[in-house]
Amino acid sequence: MVDLRPYTKLHSIQLLKQVIRKWWGLELAFSDAKGYVLDHAEGRIIPSQNDFCRAALFSKEGFRRCNESVKVVRDRLRSGKRRRVVVHSCHMGFDIVAAPIHIDDELAGFLFTGGSTGAPTTSAGRAELLRKVREFAPEAAPKLDDGGDATIPRLSSDDLERLQDLVEFGAQEVMAYHEELRRHEAEVSTLSAELEGRYRFDNIIGTSPAIQEIFRLLEKICRSESTVLIHGESGTGKELIARAIHYNGPRAKKPFVVQNCSAFNDNLLESALFGHVRGAFTGAVADKQGLFAAADGGTFFLDEIGDMSPALQVKLLRVLQEGTFTPVGATKPVHVDVRVIAATHKDLAKLVERGEFREDLYYRVNVLKVTLPPLRDRVEDIPLLVAHFLAKHYHGKGTPPRLSREAMDALQRYRWPGNIRELENEIERLIVLGADQPELGVELLSQRVRDAASQPPPARAGSAPSYRGTLKEAVEALEAEYIYQGLIRTHWNKSQLAKELGISRSNLIQKCAYYGLDRKPKR
Ligand SMILES: Nc1ncnc2c1ncn2[C@@H]1O[C@H](COP(=O)(O)OP(=O)(O)O)[C@@H](O)[C@H]1O
Ligand SMILES: [Mg+2]
Structure with a gap:
């Protein structure tokens, strides 16, 4: 079928x-x-x-x-x-x-x-x-x-x-x-240039310094032809960035091919990537072109490259160094012109240390590196992302619904282990549950998100009050808590919070740095 x-x-x-x-x-x-x-x-x-x-x-x-x-x-x-x-x-x-x-x-x-x-x-x-x-x-x-x-x-x-x-x-x-x-014969998992318009930078939402830095980097990356390594937790937007690089660069009209390296066993992956000739193994009844050949002239997105076996790492290295590979069972090498973008949620340097990833391949892949921060480290992007997903997934009449202040606070307190993908799913769910209400309240959020919102904030600012220690420590703990709550309330708008607290903006920034509140505290 x-x-x-x-x-x-x-x-x-x-x-x-x-x-x-x-x-x-x-x-x-x-x-x-x-x-x-x-x-x-x-x-x-x-x-x-x-x-x-x-x-x-x-x-x-x-x-x-x-x-x-x-x-x-x-x-x-x-x-x-x-x-x-x-x-x-x-x-x-x-x-x-x-x-x-x-x-x-x-x-x-x-x-x-x-x-x-x-x-x-x-x-x-x-x-x-x-x-x-x-x-x-x-x-x-x-x-x-x-x-x-x-x-x-x-x-x-x-x-x-x-x-x-x-x-x-x-x-x-x-x-x-x-x-x-x-x-095209091979199962090119691309919808090619048809989708071009959907992957321009304006689809990548974010005003946080971390994302702005990535935009600047992307401008340069798009113009170059080097191999790119994208590192980030699952759901942080690695594939989205890879597509943006392809569709904003000189290869935009050529294929964009995706393969997840952890999805297959080794033999199947080898045959999928490099193709095989007839009779190479039982079941190889005809020559089959691989994805590298299908991506010729275009870009190959190799997802979860950290899961590639040592044998395939050697073959990949050769493609990157010489632009050639040999299909399974073939004798003559094939030449291709492919730009590789690799992604991983693992720490490749650690894998190299442990001998699980080839060092030479690591340096070859890691020419340009993009690191995508987890969503919990850039909560200031959440309101914008929410608005984007509300508009994207609302199919009803009129304008999309809004989120209540409390609901937005809860979203900013939750830690988003599944990152932007999880946030997007949460918003889709909210829209369905909210039926046609103009404002979506905190009670519609998933249990786990609501639970997180009712927890005391993590990190130093959230430590339970203790009546031990010096007065200075006690005052600082209170001040940190006060500022932290204010940051959540104002969605990390420091100018506004400084006004509310009656201190200058630069003073607030100093205090935030001192208490480690520059970003949402880590777990
Ligand atoms: N900065 C962003 N702006 C808007 N949508 C995003 C952003 N980053 C990720 N997404 C969306 O989140 C989902 C997961 O992104 P994806 O690229 O598949 O993540 P990954 O490959 O890192 O697991 C996709 O639907 C993607 O469009
Ligand atoms: Mg992915």
């Missing part, structure tokens, strides 16, 4: 989604060949702006019936001879507009929207819809009141025709893109 998930990220599909949402309040979704909605498989439920669908989808039985309707559409598309878009009436009587995606003459899935209607809904019709919702989602029905002012996206017949064209266009985009990828 063809995996359609990568195609959901195609730039043209993303644009199409936005257009369809903006014009009609509908959500464009993918189904796989079996009629399973891809978003649902990944734990996401994104209803259209139809209040009845919303009520249905968030109830167990309604959700089951919706999915059942999608399966019926799939059966219709499979049995139909005409490979065209269909309009199907769902269990609630709304329209599902679906366009098939055919790959190798088989139905690989389809693109669809649901929840629209053609005719105006009469009050009797609304009453009938409400009755249906009551039947399977009694808990949701009261929210719909008498159903009189529930939103139902309504499409004129012209609109419906236009929508059908767009959905079909989307399906064709996917098929065309699949063809193109196939021509």
Whole structure:
């Protein structure tokens, strides 16, 4: 079965989604060949702006019936001879507009929207819809009141025709893109230049000194051709930075290829990276081009390079030194021109000391180094990141919701072991839980984040008051605590806090340095 998930990220599909949402309040979704909605498989439920669908989808039985309707559409598309878009009436009587995606003459899935209607809904019709919702989602029905002012996206017949064209266009985009990828043979995990615009620096959010420093460094790195090493904990943005380097440099129009070195066993990784010739091992029935060859002219992002075996380290070193490698089972070396960007969450220097990573490779890889700080060391970026993710993931009407002051404080106190990825997930979750409230409160946050917020602050400033020691120590402990609380309150705005405390800004900065409060204290 063809995996359609990568195609959901195609730039043209993303644009199409936005257009369809903006014009009609509908959500464009993918189904796989079996009629399973891809978003649902990944734990996401994104209803259209139809209040009845919303009520249905968030109830167990309604959700089951919706999915059942999608399966019926799939059966219709499979049995139909005409490979065209269909309009199907769902269990609630709304329209599902679906366009098939055919790959190798088989139905690989389809693109669809649901929840629209053609005719105006009469009050009797609304009453009938409400009755249906009551039947399977009694808990949701009261929210719909008498159903009189529930939103139902309504499409004129012209609109419906236009929508059908767009959905079909989307399906064709996917098929065309699949063809193109196939021509590249190797499984290049790239969506190439199509995604270019999405990885410019303006996608990298942050005003903290640490991130500003990285921006300055990136400017230089993009212009050069040297190998880059990106170091940082998981979720700090290593891949995002790697893409930014590629798409802002001279190789932008060439492939960007990603391989995680810890994902595979050694033999598979070798064959994936360098390819093999027919008969090289059991199962090698044909020559296979490797990812290094596929990345020729472009950039190769080697993730978790610290997990590479010694044997592969030797091969990689040769690519970096001479630009050549030998596919598994081959006799002649192949020449490539590839820029390598490597990433790791491990301390490579330590690995070298312990003899687990080759020293010569280390120096070769570590020409330009970018170190991404963990999120807990730059809490001042959190408000901006939150705003960015709210805008990115809010699909409702109007402007995205805000966070209450308390919720924001809690986010800044939590230690984010999963870094920005974890923050992004938390915000996505908040949006779903917050439904359409304009302000999201602390009570919606995950338990672990709330727990962290109710803990006393860590480090020196947070030590419990003790009545031992000198008066000077006691006064300093209180002062440190006072400043720390103020920093959280003002989101690390030192000018504002200095004003509130009635001291000069430079005095406050001195005190922060003295108490080690320049940044959020480490664990
Ligand atoms: N500075 C940033 N601004 C905005 N989004 C970011 C930033 N850094 C990371 N992200 C987002 O956080 C998530 C994790 O980033 P990723 O690059 O996959 O991390 P890593 O490779 O270090 O595990 C991605 O969705 C990415 O877009
Ligand atoms: Mg990663």
